[in-house]
Amino acid sequence: MTHTIAAPRTPVTRSKGTNWEKWGWIYMRASGVVLVVLIFGHLFVNLMVGKGVHAIDFAFVGGKWSDPFWQVWDGLMLWLALIHGANGMRTIVNDYAHNRTLRGILKIAILVAVIVLLVLGTLVVTTFDPCPAGSPADLLPSICKDL
Numbered sequence: 001m002t003h004t005i006a007a008p009r010t011p012v013t014r015s016k017g018t019n020w021e022k023w024g025w026i027y028m029r030a031s032g033v034v035l036v037v038l039i040f041g042h043l044f045v046n047l048m049v050g051k052g053v054h055a056i057d058f059a060f061v062g063g064k065w066s067d068p069f070w071q072v073w074d075g076l077m078l079w080l081a082l083i084h085g086a087n088g089m090r091t092i093v094n095d096y097a098h099n100r101t102l103r104g105i106l107k108i109a110i111l112v113a114v115i116v117l118l119v120l121g122t123l124v125v126t127t128f129d130p131c132p133a134g135s136p137a138d139l140l141p142s143i144c145k146d147l
């Protein structure tokens with residue numbers, strides 16, 4: 001069977017309703033631009049500043065997640081990248097899964113994975129306790145000494 005693909009600039013004839021595919025397309029571009037800043041900022045701060053990768057341990061992570069700036073940074077990175085990745089996977093499923101039922105199952109699996117990871121990730125970033133009671137002092141971030 002042959003399919004004829006319309007010329008790229010052919011206007012789409014749609015009359016009413018929100019064009020979700022268009023907004024999804026715009027989201028991929030807009031989130032991509034913000035993700036460049038968030039991801040490369042994240043890599044630079046974690047791997048290159050100061051002692052770089054050698055400084056990463058529980059205390060490093062605990063220290064970052066007790067700072068609202070990094071909570072917002074990491075929370076934004078989590079939400080933007082997960083929704084971006086999931087929407088991209090949805091496109092790939094639509095392109096390659098030819099069976100309607102299989103397509104539905106795969107897209108529901110993506111949606112469930114995104115919801116679970118967003119809920120768990122947001123909880124971790126916003127409720128992380130860097131100074132759990134009863135932990136050895138040498139494993140805790142320096143901020144715990146002031147508590």
Ligand code: HEM
Nearest residue numbers: 028029032033035036039081082084085087088089091092
């Ligand atoms: C540096 C940050 C990123 C930029 C600038 C970026 C940019 C883009 C753009 C513009 C598209 C649309 C491509 C198209 O429509 O042809 C896209 C697709 C996609 N992105 Fe990203 N992205 C980034 C990070 C990520 C991350 C972190 C993930 C995974 C969580 C991801 C997963 C995907 C997937 C699965 C697709 C769909 C690929 C396809 O349609 O074949 N991207 N990305």
